[in-house]
Amino acid sequence: MIVKICVGSSCHLKGSYDIIEAMKKIIAEHGAENKVELRASFCLGNCKNGVTLTADKPDERMLHNVSPDNVREVFEREILPYLE
Amino acid sequence: MRIFDTHVQELKYQVLKAVIKNAYENCYDDVYLDVPKEISPGPKAQHRCCIYKERAILQERIKLAFGGNKDNKNIVEVIDIACDECPIGGMFVTDSCRGCLQHRCREACPRDAIKIIDKKAFIDKEKCIECGKCVNACPYSAIIHQRRPCVTSCKVKAISVDENKKAVINNDKCIACGACVYQCPFGAIQDKSLIMEVIDILKGSKDNTAYKVYAVIAPAIVSQFKYARIEQVVSGIHKLGFYQVVEAALGADITLYKELAEWQEKGLMTTSCCPSFVSYIEKYYPELQKYISHSVSPMVEAAMLIKRTDPTAKVIFIGPCASKKLECKLEKTENAIDSVLSFEELQAFLDARDIDVAGLGDTHLDNASFYGRIFAKSGGVTTGIKDAAAAKGVEGLVPIAMNGIDECKINLLKLKAGKALENFFEGMACDGGCLNGPLCLSHGPKNVQDVDKYGNSAKEKTIDNSVKLYEMSRNNL
Numbered sequence: 313m314i315v316k317i318c319v320g321s322s323c324h325l326k327g328s329y330d331i332i333e334a335m336k337k338i339i340a341e342h343g344a345e346n347k348v349e350l351r352a353s354f355c356l357g358n359c360k361n362g363v364t365l366t367a368d369k370p371d372e373r374m375l376h377n378v379s380p381d382n383v384r385e386v387f388e389r390e391i392l393p394y395l396e
Numbered sequence: 397m398r399i400f401d402t403h404v405q406e407l408k409y410q411v412l413k414a415v416i417k418n419a420y421e422n423c424y425d426d427v428y429l430d431v432p433k434e435i436s437p438g439p440k441a442q443h444r445c446c447i448y449k450e451r452a453i454l455q456e457r458i459k460l461a462f463g464g465n466k467d468n469k470n471i472v473e474v475i476d477i478a479c480d481e482c483p484i485g486g487m488f489v490t491d492s493c494r495g496c497l498q499h500r501c502r503e504a505c506p507r508d509a510i511k512i513i514d515k516k517a518f519i520d521k522e523k524c525i526e527c528g529k530c531v532n533a534c535p536y537s538a539i540i541h542q543r544r545p546c547v548t549s550c551k552v553k554a555i556s557v558d559e560n561k562k563a564v565i566n567n568d569k570c571i572a573c574g575a576c577v578y579q580c581p582f583g584a585i586q587d588k589s590l591i592m593e594v595i596d597i598l599k600g601s602k603d604n605t606a607y608k609v610y611a612v613i614a615p616a617i618v619s620q621f622k623y624a625r626i627e628q629v630v631s632g633i634h635k636l637g638f639y640q641v642v643e644a645a646l647g648a649d650i651t652l653y654k655e656l657a658e659w660q661e662k663g664l665m666t667t668s669c670c671p672s673f674v675s676y677i678e679k680y681y682p683e684l685q686k687y688i689s690h691s692v693s694p695m696v697e698a699a700m701l702i703k704r705t706d707p708t709a710k711v712i713f714i715g716p717c718a719s720k721k722l723e724c725k726l727e728k729t730e731n732a733i734d735s736v737l738s739f740e741e742l743q744a745f746l747d748a749r750d751i752d753v754a755g756l757g758d759t760h761l762d763n764a765s766f767y768g769r770i771f772a773k774s775g776g777v778t779t780g781i782k783d784a785a786a787a788k789g790v791e792g793l794v795p796i797a798m799n800g801i802d803e804c805k806i807n808l809l810k811l812k813a814g815k816a817l818e819n820f821f822e823g824m825a826c827d828g829g830c831l832n833g834p835l836c837l838s839h840g841p842k843n844v845q846d847v848d849k850y851g852n853s854a855k856e857k858t859i860d861n862s863v864k865l866y867e868m869s870r871n872n873l
Binding site: 316319320321322324325329332350351352353354355 | 702
């Protein structure tokens with residue numbers, strides 16, 4: 313699965329780099345390095361909805377308002393179940 | 397209100413604006429006939445001998461706005477009919493010569509080229525070497541040095557004068573720095589515009605649905621649009637149809653990181669950010685070529701980063717530089733940059749589309765670090781690499797910032813002779829760096845302050861996050 317994290321100016325200010333770091337750690341904890349490909353993306357056009365992520369499985373979708381506090385929850389709810 | 401340094405810039409702007417307007421609105425029956433008439437309406441000529449000549453020259457400017465002579469690989473071209481055939485008399489004794497008794501001029505001349513005829517100084521052109529000693533010696537400032545501004549501005553001596561007294565650029569010698577473009581008082585040397593290419597790319601994107609168009613902006617932009625905030629200019633660029641605006645400074649952060657690593661390997665290196673400086677070494681110091689950094693320029697680095705995250709993206713660089721228009725077509729840049737606009741062209745583009753930048757809201761730019769942003773001024777790379785080295789505990793780096801081709805020349809000669817004390821050579825062809833680029837709207841001392849202020853406003857105080865972004869995008873490959 314490809315997960316993209318927005319690093320556009322707005323998300324950048326809201327801490328996308330912290331989320332990238334946190335996400336990397338969580339993926340490693342689950343031993344899922346080979347199943348999730350973490351990418352950066354320039355603006356996804358959702359600046360008003362907090363830091364935005366996209367995931368391409370089970371279908372292409374956006375996850376909004378991701379923060380260092382909820383990143384683990386988002387991963388376990390939205391990404392982990394769909395890993396192959 | 398638009399403020400240009402010179403009237404030549406304004407003429408160029410008027411032509412560009414009309415041509416761009418026409419590309420969107422089809423407002424002229426025949427651009428080549430109607431636009432010159434609009435700009436030079438007559439019946440009196442404004443600055444040439446007659447309106448017909450003015451209009452003929454404007455037609456040549458329109459040609460350049462459409463991309464100029466495709467057979468000429470250079471990005472700067474001479475407009476023959478605009479060249480006013482400035483005198484090339486060399487040392488010239490004016491009427492101010494009072495026929496004094498001291499004859500300081502004659503005493504100062506190292507070649508015995510000055511005679512006194514009818515009490516007045518006379519210079520023997522055969523003997524004169526144009527050293528200028530007599531000019532300084534005369535207490536009445538009666539002797540002047542008549543040189544062509546284009547020839548004086550060209551530090552690599554690529555401009556000569558042909559049998560018709562017209563300026564000619566030798567492409568084998570020219571490094572496309574664009575100094576002559578800004579210096580020619582008659583606007584007879586001009587850069588070719590890629591604006592039509594840019595408009596085609598923007599139109600073809602179908603409002604960023606077919607593919608997305610990104611603008612990479614040079615950090616010198618903060619010193620340019622004095623009537624608006626940089627955040628408003630970014631909003632304006634969006635309104636032109638660009639999907640995203642990315643700072644070239646982000647690429648500069650990555651370039652810094654790579655150049656430091658490369659320097660650790662090589663031990664001696666010259667920078668690769670300024671394409672005219674790179675070209676200068678290639679053409680004039682081929683034996684030093686091996687020292688040129690293999691890291692791509694910040695412009696290309698930023699574009700490559702964009703294309704790794706969005707492979708169908710098109711990237712347009714917006715900057716102060718003529719030679720970037722050549723660099724983007726070079727093989728080593730791997731088509732990362734699809735086209736280039738100058739600040740002058742950006743201004744014309746905004747106005748042609750009736751976008752009032754000063755009335756727009758703000759769009760923030762916050763990706764790049766302080767160091768990336770101060771790349772625009774001479775010494776910026778040096779400051780950045782020093783601090784990056786200190787942060788990584790790298791020792792032994794002795795950088796020097798070479799400001800303008802004259803300083804580059806002195807230091808490269810030292811390097812060639814094995815007498816250089818430094819081992820990291822930052823070179824910029826323009827005096828003062830990019831913020832004095834030939835295609836800047838304004839060239840002033842205050843520009844340095846603007847760039848520093850912009851650098852200091854960076855949220856990122858180190859290059860770390862830019863590098864992280866770079867490494868992440870690499871992993872995608």
